[in-house]
Amino acid sequence: MRTWWIALTVALTGLNAPLSIVVFPGPAAAQGFAGVDPYTNQLVERVSIRILNPSPDSALNSRVQEQVRTLLGLFPGDRFSEEQFAFQLSQVRRIKDVASTDYEVQFGTRNGLEIVVDVTLGEVPAEGRGLAFGGDFPTIYDKNGTYVRFKLDLLSLYYANNNAWYGRPDAMLAGNPLVQGTPSGAGWDQWVEAYAHYGVYGITPINSQTYLYGGLSAITAGSFGQELFTDKTRTFTGIEDAYVGIVGGSTDARGNRLTYNLSVGRQRFTLADGFLIANTAANGEERAALQANARWASDFLALGQVAYNDTKFELFYLDPDELPAIDSETTYFGANFETKPIEGLTLGASYVTSPKSNFSYFSPVGGIAGTREGLQVYDARLSYSPNPPGQQGPFFGAEYAVQRNKNFDMDARAGWVEAGYSWPQAKWSPTLSYRLSRFSGDEPTTSTYERWDPMLSGGNGQQWVQGANHFKLVQDSNVVAHRIQASFRPSPKVEIVPQLWAFYADQENNIGGNPALSFLNGTEYGFEANVTAKWFVNRNTYVHGHLAYTVPGGATKAALGGDAKNWLSAMVFIRYAF
Known part of the structure; x- marks a missing residue:
């Protein structure tokens, strides 16, 4: 879940007495791992069409492959959607x-997916x-x-921490409204x-080029044991x-593709790679x-x-599903x-505004x-790979964003740059990259508000969940993060991803973040080493685990x-879906 809390005590100078302010204005706490769905919104690196029983007529084989490729409408650089792909296959x-x-589904050579x-x-x-x-x-x-299908997605997860919250939940969780009973x-x-x-999804033609589609599902979830915020057993079922x-499109005689998609209702949305918007619902x-x-x-x-x-x-209007509390x-x-x-x-560009909110800075x-x-x-933003997937070579990425507010003086900045190199033909197909990201803090000597608002940023541990443990303490605001990441593929369906992190505060003033870290003496937040292992057992079964030391x-x-004690976490889950 993507949230943080603010529990803020400020001693105001120049008054007859200090003023204590304790507020809990909005989304708040720790990010769920967010890696349990290995497909959705992942970048597609390659799409291969394989005929299992090819005809002796090579022209027939070629015609079928081209028709399949056209109807699928999935190409390198697209974002993968399991539900949409099922409709396309129909x-x-x-x-x-x-x-x-x-x-x-297989792992790509540059942290994406290959679809066969x-x-x-x-x-x-x-x-x-x-x-x-x-x-x-x-x-x-x-x-x-x-085409109408039933969906079932089952997941079981084990998680453990040693010295969660650096062994100081009394300070790190002081005033947190999500704490119930005893936290870790x-x-x-x-x-x-x-x-x-579980649910039902379907699509039906309106005419030869236009389709009506929809989905209705529910989730039943449960937690048992000593969780980060509570030791209370809970179960919950909700829509x-x-x-x-409505989706449609056409392809002209020259192969130019025009497509459109209009939808409304309760559904997931990710903007680009999740730098601004990914976690559109809260958990926990x-x-x-x-x-x-x-x-x-x-x-x-x-x-x-x-x-x-x-x-x-694309145009969108979004009302995220926040926790009622x-x-x-x-x-x-x-x-x-x-x-x-x-x-x-x-190349990409986005504009986002918030027409309504009670969230306070x-x-x-x-x-x-x-x-x-x-x-x-x-x-x-931009991303660039001079060599196509499957070939050895470098890759680059960068993004820059500015936040203003029409109602008061705000100027917050965030951005990142990344450079990497992949060796797909070498043993275990290694990839190595370095990423520097900065999310501005508020300089207390200026009248302009400069602290970056992370909004709904997130995704998974290779996107904008920066550190398996550290992200729970310092989300993507007032932070400068250095990441060295490698990936190895012992087989097309197994990937191992080690990461090294160094986190620093952009400003020593950290009001608006974790209350225990509101006023810093220095900028050194912490360091983390973690490793993630992923295995596509088959299309229906996925196994995932991580170790993180912070x-x-x-x-x-x-x-x-x-x-403050060092924090170790371990997690493994098994997901079965069809």
């Missing part, structure tokens, strides 16, 4: 001579496919372009989480997806499944997308543009500097009175 099965389809589509040639069943025709689960109905702290604590995500949409507290991050669907999303070949434009009633409206002017180069001299309502965010820096130790 259209592929309408191709003459295609009897059945399947696919598998298997096609079996044969006669198309005239009566249709699915349970309605005596076929196999989970397809319910598949005929004449109408000094010594060894462990718990288990589980959830089941997850509930949306409808009464909803359980804090680290499993079971829920992603916003309370409401209206989304319009239009794409012409490699250029995409700390609901800031924030909404967002935004626009996003992405294009690929040359092979290997992707706090001044270092006391009082409220302003609220999130009126926030205006301008973002530009050491408090000098500024953190001083803020905690010198009593």
Whole structure:
């Protein structure tokens, strides 16, 4: 879950007596691991079409492969959606001579995915496919372009900490409204989480080029044991997806593709790679499944997308699903543009504003500097890989964003640069990269508010969850983070990702962050080493685990009175989905 709290005590000078202010204005606490869904929004590096029983007629094989590729509409540089891909495969099965389809997911050479589509040639069943025709689960109905399927996603997770919160939950969680009972702290604590995500999704043609689609699902989740914020056992069931949409498009004689997608309802949304918006629902507290991050669907999303070949434009209105106890009633409206002017180069720009919010920003001299309502965010980004996936070579990325507010003087900045190199043909296909990111803090000597608002940033541990443990203490605000990351692929379905982190405060004034770290003497937050292992056992089964060791820096130790222990965490989960 993506939240933080503010519990702030400010002693105001120049008054007859100090003023104590304790406030809990909005989303707050620790990020769930957010890596339990290994597919959604991951960058697609390569799409391969494989005919399992090729015809002696090579022209037929080539025709079928081209038709499959066109109907899938999934290309390198796209973001993967499991539900959308299932719909696209249902259209592929309408191709003459295609009897059945399947696919598998592999790890790419640059932290993305490779999708391999298997096609079996044969006669198309005239009566249709699915349970309605005596076929196999989970397809319910598949005929004449109408496709309805049942979804089931099961996950079981084990998590353990030694000296969570540096062994100082008394300071690090002081005033946190999510604490119920006894939180994790000094010594060894462990718990288990589980959830089941189940529902029905379908698509049907309106005409030859336009389709109506939708989904309805629920999640039942539970947490048992000594969790980060509580030792209370909890179970919870709630609606997850509930949306409808229209999608369509066409391809002209020259191969130019025009597509559009309009949808409304409860659904998940990620803007680009999650630097600004990824975690559109909160987990934990009464909803359980804090680290499993079971829920992603916003309370409401209206989304319009239009794409012409490699250029995409989208508009969105988003109301995230925040925890009731700390609901800031924030909404967002935004626009996003992405294009690929040359092979290997992707450019993007976004604008996001918050038309409504009760979330407050706090001044270092006391009082409220302003609220999130009126926030205006301008973002530009690029990624560049001069060599195509599968070939040895460098890759680069960068992003820069500015936050203003139409209701008060705000000027916050954030950005990152990354450079890396991959050796896909070498043993274990190693990749090595370095990333520097900065999220501004508030300079107390100026009247301008400069602390970066992380909004709904997140994703997974290779995106904007910066440090498996450290992110729970210092989220993406008032922080400068150095990351060295490697990845190794012992096989196409196994990936090992070690990371080294160094975290520093941008400003010693940290009001608005963890209350124990509101005033720093120095900028050294801490250091972390972690390693993540991922295994696609098959398309339905995924295993994931991590170890993380975090050491408090000098500024953190001083803020905690010198009593701060090193933090070790371990996690493993198994996910089964169809």
